[in-house]
Amino acid sequence: MTIAVEDLxxxxxxxxxLFGRLVNRIAKxxxxPREFAARxxxxxxxxxxxxxxxxxxxxGPSDLVDIGWHTFLLYTREYASFCxxxxxxFIHHVPNDDGQGEGDSKKVIARTAEAIRSLGFAVDDDLWLTFEVKCNDGDDGCRASGKDGNENTDSNGK
Known part of the structure; x- marks a missing residue:
């Protein structure tokens, strides 16, 4: 992965x-390897x-990125503060229990990677584009659920 100096x-x-604790937990x-867990x-x-x-x-996250999200969720105070x-x-995690919508996973991954890149963050393409998304953008999808109407809406859709 190459990260330009200007990338966040x-x-x-x-x-x-906190980052170190999360990385150590993922690695263990x-x-x-710790380096991969850090990525x-x-x-x-x-x-x-x-x-x-x-x-x-x-x-939605890729399978590998979802590991990081799951790990962070375990640290509830720090996670809530970060959100x-x-x-x-709060960014809720909505799992995809039945696997519906997996055909759209490449679109979701591409859209997610672009959203990250548009904010100036480095995108580790190996973690996003090589792996299928475990989550989808349907009603049953594993997705971020916050407050503004889609992936960022609360669990009541408000």
């Missing part, structure tokens, strides 16, 4: 100590920041 990183969105629980967490944070923007179409700063409200 997701890592910069949270304190270094998923038996992967996953970085992209999860950039994804969550992009979810805080008003998008007309839903965003307030990054999105102005």
């Amino acid at each position: 990183t997701g890592q910069g969105l949270i304190p270094g100590e 629980e998923h038996d992967m 996953i967490m970085d992209q999860a944070l950039a994804f969550l920041r992009a979810c805080g923007e008003n998008h007309r179409a839903p965003l 307030e700063r990054a999105a102005g409200g």
